[in-house]
Amino acid sequence: MKELKVSPIKHGTVIDHIRCGMALKVLKILGLTEEPPTDTTSVILHVQGSKGCKDIVKLENKELKKKEVNQIALISPEATINIIRDFEVVKKYRVKLPDTLVGIVKCSNPNCITNLGEPVEPKFYVESRNPLVLKCFYCNRKLEDISSNLL
Amino acid sequence: MKELKVSPIKHGTVIDHIRCGMALKVLKILGLTEEPPTDTTSVILHVQGSKGCKDIVKLENKELKKKEVNQIALISPEATINIIRDFEVVKKYRVKLPDTLVGIVKCSNPNCITNLGEPVEPKFYVESRNPLVLKCFYCNRKLEDISSNLL
Numbered sequence: 658m659k660e661l662k663v664s665p666i667k668h669g670t671v672i673d674h675i676r677c678g679m680a681l682k683v684l685k686i687l688g689l690t691e692e693p694p695t696d697t698t699s700v701i702l703h704v705q706g707s708k709g710c711k712d713i714v715k716l717e718n719k720e721l722k723k724k725e726v727n728q729i730a731l732i733s734p735e736a737t738i739n740i741i742r743d744f745e746v747v748k749k750y751r752v753k754l755p756d757t758l759v760g761i762v763k764c765s766n767p768n769c770i771t772n773l774g775e776p777v778e779p780k781f782y783v784e785s786r787n788p789l790v791l792k793c794f795y796c797n798r799k800l801e802d803i804s805s806n807l808l
Numbered sequence: 809m810k811e812l813k814v815s816p817i818k819h820g821t822v823i824d825h826i827r828c829g830m831a832l833k834v835l836k837i838l839g840l841t842e843e844p845p846t847d848t849t850s851v852i853l854h855v856q857g858s859k860g861c862k863d864i865v866k867l868e869n870k871e872l873k874k875k876e877v878n879q880i881a882l883i884s885p886e887a888t889i890n891i892i893r894d895f896e897v898v899k900k901y902r903v904k905l906p907d908t909l910v911g912i913v914k915c916s917n918p919n920c921i922t923n924l925g926e927p928v929e930p931k932f933y934v935e936s937r938n939p940l941v942l943k944c945f946y947c948n949r950k951l952e953d954i955s956s957n958l959l
Contacts, residue, residue: 678844681835693829693853700851702844 669696670721671739671746672714672729677703679733680712682804686728687716694719727761730754732804734789756783762791762806766798779808820847821872822890822897823865823880828854830884831863833955837879838867845870878912881905883955885940907934913942913957917949930959 675683680700684690689698696717704711720740721729729736730752740748758781764771771779771793780794791800800806826834831851835841840849847868855862871891872880880887881903891899909932915922922930922944931945942951951957 681832681841681844684832689853690832693832695854697855698853700853702840702849702851703846704848 665744666697666715666717666741667744669715669717669719669741671741672716672721673711673737673739674706674708674733674735675712675714675729676733676735677710677712680714682732683712683714683729683736686725686732686807687719687721724761726752727755727758728807731758731762731789731807734786754783754786754789757781757794758783758791761808762800762803763808764793764796764798765800765802765806766793766796769793769796769798771795816895817848817866817868817892818895820866820868820870820892822892823867823872824862824888824890825857825859825884825886826863826865826880827884827886828861828863831865833883834863834865834880834887837876837883837958838870838872875912877903878906878909879958882909882913882940882958885937905934905937905940908932908945909934909942912959913951913954914959915944915947915949916951916953916957917944917947920944920947920949922946 672683680702684700696719698717699715701713704713721738726738731754734752734754736752738750738752739746760778762781763779771777781791781800782794784790784792789803791803793800823834831853835851847870849868850866852864855864872889877889882905885903885905887903889901889903890897911929913932914930922928932942932951933945935941935943940954942954944951
């Protein structure tokens with residue numbers, strides 16, 4: 658089955674060390690579950706690596722926006738971003754969750770000012786990183802189900 | 809990025825020539841969007857082949873059930889199924905939609921006998937293959953949105 662090998666990408670981004678089972682949520686963050694990609698995109702689920710199971714996403718001709726990287730950090734804090742140009746990794750970094758998140762996740766409290774149609778963007782503090790706990794800047798509600806509340 | 813190549817699978821199934829943009833629906837048919845796979849699974853979206861754009865899904869250590877093949881035929885009639893053992897293709901066939909579909913899709917008519925809690929399995933005739941038109945055996949309703957009504 659040589660013809661079905663996935664060849665390395667020429668230009669684009671490889672998101673590696675995604676937490677096992679989270680790759681489809683990464684596709685959702687990138688908007689690719691609603692609108693299929695227009696360039697080749699590979700998703701490899703449940704890869705056995707040296708540090709256990711992981712997922713990988715390879716995006717041809719695409720670089721990530723800062724908001725997308727922050728959302729990936731929320732659901733997969735060990736992920737690494739590899740930027741590829743001419744088949745070479747020109748930049749490699751681990752995602753890093755900032756201390757404050759603005760416009761990345763929404764508050765689960767329906768009465769929070771951010772959910773009442775006012776021009777107030779959702780804002781969270783990272784209260785703890787491991788386990789990950791986010792706290793709303795406006796109503797102090799702790800956010801439990803992060804992946805369902807991504808904006 | 810050689811270490812990120814997807815190697816050929818040892819045992820399992822390659823679903824090739826999936827209609828462009830439909831690979832995630834194939835994952836849904838296989839139940840892998842709700843429950844992540846426990847073996848390596850690769851999804852390659854928007855591959856430029858000789859006949860235009862296609863998607864590919866590679867499933868390590870998995871063979872498809874007949875119902876799954878019929879559901880794939882509904883959303884991707886040109887798909888081919890390659891069964892792999894010891895890195896060799898031991899069987900290759902194109903999906904084929906049967907003339908009658910029982911228990912594969914549900915009727916969109918809420919008053920159809922198959923939607924009233926009776927012990928009657930949904931049954932459809934394939935009225936036309938190109939474009940694909942299904943007709944309910946019980947209420948004659950034509951099914952328009954097939955991919956949203958897969959069982």
